[in-house]
Amino acid sequence: MKKHIKVTAYLLAAVLIVSGVAVCCDTEKAEAKKVRLNRTKLAMYVSQKYKLELIGTKKNVKWTSGKKKVASVTKKGVVRAKTVGKTKITAKAGKKKYVCKVTVRVDASAKPTTKPTTKPTTKPTIKPKQSPIPTPQASNIKTLATTEVASNIVTLVEIIPDSDYIIFNVTNNNKKPVSMYKINYQFCNSEGTIVKTGNKSGYAIGAGNKQVLVEYIGASYASQISLGKSVLSISDKENVNYVDVTSQCTISHSKTLDGDIAITFVNDDSQTVSIDTSIVLYNEAGNPVGARYTSRSLEPGKTEFDTVIVPFDEATHNKITYSSYKVFNHAYKYQS
Structure with missing residues (x-):
């Protein structure tokens, strides 16, 4: 009888241990799913800035840029676009890494030189009103x-x-x-x-x-x-x-x-x-x-x-x- 009770106790203990591990794993997975970047893709122009945030964690976050010449990132996650190109900004919290793909676009001052060869197929009829030009203060220049x-x-x-x-x-x-x-x-x-x-x-x-x-x-x-x-x-x-x-x-x-x-x-x-x-x-x-x-x-x-x-x-x-x-x-x- 005592032997039977011991066997039953061991079995119950084993079940509790396995259940505990499963619950723990599920909890960790759930927490991991909650952690995310506020942006996973970012399109910027040269000199623009954007603040990335890692949402859902209180751990210290380490920010790095794959190509610092294209875009840099500060310790607080502020991305600054430097030159035209593509790079990846990585946020590391613990052992996990989260990536945002950054594309820095062509300088806005570039002027196109191509000539068209085709005609449009549709023509909207409503034209927006242009914003009025503000009257600036005279500058002594x-x-x-x-x-x-x-x-x-x-x-x-x-x-x-x-x-x-x-x-x-x-x-x-x-x-x-x-x-x-x-x-x-x-x-x-x-x-x-x-x-x-x-x-x-x-x-x-x-x-x-x-x-x-x-x-x-x-x-x-x-x-x-x-x-x-x-x-x-x-x-x-x-x-x-x-x-x-x-x-x-x-x-x-x-x-x-x-x-x-x-x-x-x-x-x-x-x-x-x-x-x-x-x-x-x-x-x-x-x-x-x-x-x-x-x-x-x-x-x-x-x-x-x-x-x-x-x-x-x-x-x-x-x-x-x-x-x-x-x-x-x-x-x-x-x-x-």
Whole structure:
């Protein structure tokens, strides 16, 4: 009898041990399933930032980039796009690894040169209204011009505090369209020391029309700029023929759940067109707090979707707060 009781006890103990192990394993698996990255794929432009997060764990996370030259990542998971290419950002928590595939896209300032060969099959009839051009404060900046036409292209500069971008507000005061113009800039600090040089091109601006151009400078440079010590040089090109086809494109936009700007581009023209898009973010007072720029070549009849990521605050590594935004689109094509 005692022997029978012992055997029964051993069997019960074994069952409990096996059950405990199974429950433990199931619990660990369930916990493992809960751990995930907030993004597993990420498309970015050069200089953009995005904060990755490993959700569902309290363990210390180690972040690494497969190609630091393409995109780097900080100890807090903030990814910064550096050059065009693809890489993988890995988050390691304990023995587990989680991967986000990052694609850094072609520089937005690149201009397409291809010519179309086909015609679109469909044409939407509703055209969106273009955002009105804001009236900027006059800037005390010296401007040089290479030609009489260039001298009638008035450019005012807006510096956005704590932003990587500046805004060029351009007006064509000529009595004829200008096919192509270039803004060469030399920004200096209050002591007259050169901070940043570069250039920005504009295309197919009509007589009396205005364009908003957003240019990447870098926050560390932009914060030092003194417009009174800086200088612009405006030039134009008459031997090229770009024409405005903004009215032949349907472009719509909306704010996403993450606060980014989703844009849909439709080319209704019979030829391939280039579309330049400048996005300016504003606070409640109506002052610019951030900006973005994107450009694309779109074949006839084609539709493209894009999400423009809102800038990040350097101090908090969170997206900046804004109350409203405006999207300035300009479509043009080369006509031989």
